[in-house]
Amino acid sequence: xxxVIVGAGFGGIGAGIELQRAGFHDIAILExxxxxxxxxLFNTYPGAACDVPSPLYSYSFAKRDDWQHxxxxxxEILAYLQGVARDHGVDRLVHCDTRVSSADWDDASxxxxxxxxxxxxxxxxxxxxxxxxLSTPRHPDLAGLDSxxxxxxxSARWDHSYELTGKRIAVVGSGASAVQFVPPVAQQAAHLxxxxxxxxxxxxxxxxxxxxxxxxxxxxxPGVQNVRRGFLFEYSETLTMAIRHPxxxxxxxxxxxTAFMRWQLRHAAPELRATLTPDYTFGCKRVLFSSHYLPTFxxxxxxxVTEDVAAVEPAGVRTADGALHEADCLIWATGFASNDxxxxxxxTGRGGLSLREAWKDGAHAHLGMTVPDxxxxxxxxxxxxxxxxxxxxxxxxxxxxYVRQALELVRxxxxxAIEVRREVEARSDRAMQSKFANTAWTGGCxxxxxxxGRNVANWPGYMAQYRKxxxxxxxxxxxxxxxx
Numbered sequence: 001x002x003x004v005i006v007g008a009g010f011g012g013i014g015a016g017i018e019l020q021r022a023g024f025h026d027i028a029i030l031e032x033x034x035x036x037x038x039x040x041l042f043n044t045y046p047g048a049a050c051d052v053p054s055p056l057y058s059y060s061f062a063k064r065d066d067w068q069h070x071x072x073x074x075x076e077i078l079a080y081l082q083g084v085a086r087d088h089g090v091d092r093l094v095h096c097d098t099r100v101s102s103a104d105w106d107d108a109s110x111x112x113x114x115x116x117x118x119x120x121x122x123x124x125x126x127x128x129x130x131x132x133x134l135s136t137p138r139h140p141d142l143a144g145l146d147s148x149x150x151x152x153x154x155s156a157r158w159d160h161s162y163e164l165t166g167k168r169i170a171v172v173g174s175g176a177s178a179v180q181f182v183p184p185v186a187q188q189a190a191h192l193x194x195x196x197x198x199x200x201x202x203x204x205x206x207x208x209x210x211x212x213x214x215x216x217x218x219x220x221x222p223g224v225q226n227v228r229r230g231f232l233f234e235y236s237e238t239l240t241m242a243i244r245h246p247x248x249x250x251x252x253x254x255x256x257x258t259a260f261m262r263w264q265l266r267h268a269a270p271e272l273r274a275t276l277t278p279d280y281t282f283g284c285k286r287v288l289f290s291s292h293y294l295p296t297f298x299x300x301x302x303x304x305v306t307e308d309v310a311a312v313e314p315a316g317v318r319t320a321d322g323a324l325h326e327a328d329c330l331i332w333a334t335g336f337a338s339n340d341x342x343x344x345x346x347x348t349g350r351g352g353l354s355l356r357e358a359w360k361d362g363a364h365a366h367l368g369m370t371v372p373d374x375x376x377x378x379x380x381x382x383x384x385x386x387x388x389x390x391x392x393x394x395x396x397x398x399x400x401x402y403v404r405q406a407l408e409l410v411r412x413x414x415x416x417a418i419e420v421r422r423e424v425e426a427r428s429d430r431a432m433q434s435k436f437a438n439t440a441w442t443g444g445c446x447x448x449x450x451x452x453g454r455n456v457a458n459w460p461g462y463m464a465q466y467r468k469x470x471x472x473x474x475x476x477x478x479x480x481x482x483x484x
């Protein structure tokens with residue numbers, strides 16, 4: 001069986017390892033970037049780190065006991081993933097600098113043709129799309145952008161050749177990436193202006209390096225790391241519980257967040273405190289972890305602007321109130337085209353049906369992985385598999401095991417491909433969407449989780465529930481495509 005995996009991040013590498021173990025060896029991993037790493041290869045901005053504790057934000061089969069921080073920094077995560085790929089021999093399967101432009105299913109031959117932008121093609125019996133939800137930077141379309149005379153770049157494509165010291169920096173956006181890089185940039189810039197659309201809920205995180213006594217204890221006492229991973233799993237589930245129950249536990253966690261934020265801003269002017277305080281339900285948008293971001297706005301060289309950005313001019317940013325905010329450098333902290341998933345890659349299934357057409361009313365997939373009319377196509381970190389409190393690597397491990405079971409079934413039955421039944425996918429999607437009712441996700445905010453009012457990003461339940469749902473593939477939910 002020939003298998004093509006698109007993406008060499010945690011999902012693609014995890015899939016390659018799982019399938020190799022199961023005896024699948026004709027595997028090609030196509031990676032648009034210059035190396036293995038996915039998100040952690042491209043996001044190299046100052047302060048880049050994970051906000052999930054490392055014992056949980058790692059593969060269960062490749063635990064480490066020498067993490068330097070509770071939440072590892074970007075370079076350490078990248079080195080970990082590349083090391084795991086090398087140790088399991090899947091680094092040799094990766095074709096770097098290979099951006100896939102299209103994948104087309106052929107009914108007659110019952111196989112996929114995957115085409116790269118440079119014209120190379122791969123024929124595959126199974127297609128695994130592991131591009132994730134947070135891979136394509138989103139750039140706002142603003143009038144006058146081309147006229148700006150300074151430097152412009154996105155936080156996910158940081159320009160390290162540009163010296164920030166002594167410059168006037170404008171940051172558009174105040175989400176998860178900005179929260180990490182704004183504090184160190186503020187220490188370098190002559191003046192920093194942050195343009196905020198919506199304030200965030202915060203919980204504390206200093207993330208200082210582990211003291212030696214902690215590192216020694218983890219490394220020398222057997223089983224400590226396993227216990228920590230189990231504890232962090234259950235602790236993460238409590239954040240999901242708070243989001244699922246906003247009227248009781250959610251209010252308690254929101255009160256803790258409010259107290260923390262008030263303490264951080266205790267020396268701020270009342271107007272600034274009000275501007276940085278959210279008025280939507282806790283958990284409606286992504287909850288952020290930082291003990292450094294809010295105090296940054298107490299610095300004399302930092303300004304917070306909440307007026308809408310109207311245009312870009314040669315000297316800076318013009319807001320809707322007519323004010324011009326002069327800048328030498330403009331940094332987009334505007335996140336990712338999360339609801340596009342693998343797009344702009346063009347994927348065509350049965351009868352020439354495009355995935356864009358199939359998802360015209362919002363992305364959907366059975367258990368976040370399989371779509372009717374797209375045989376033996378599997379999406380990792382696909383629709384409704386984002387986590388609000390846990391580790392996406394944990395979810396990816398459950399998914400690649402499910403995919404492996406599906407392909408083992410194809411192999412055992414001598415079939416060409418496997419396809420989820422249309423009524424099964426529709427029924428599971430309805431059941432899943434119904435679980436968002438009365439949760440914080442429907443708390444009235446405009447988050448990147450939503451596409452035309454429909455939550456296409458998050459799993460509405462707990463990690464344990466997802467594991468139960470995907471632990472064993474139900475063959476009755478699928479149809480096998482006969483070999484031609």
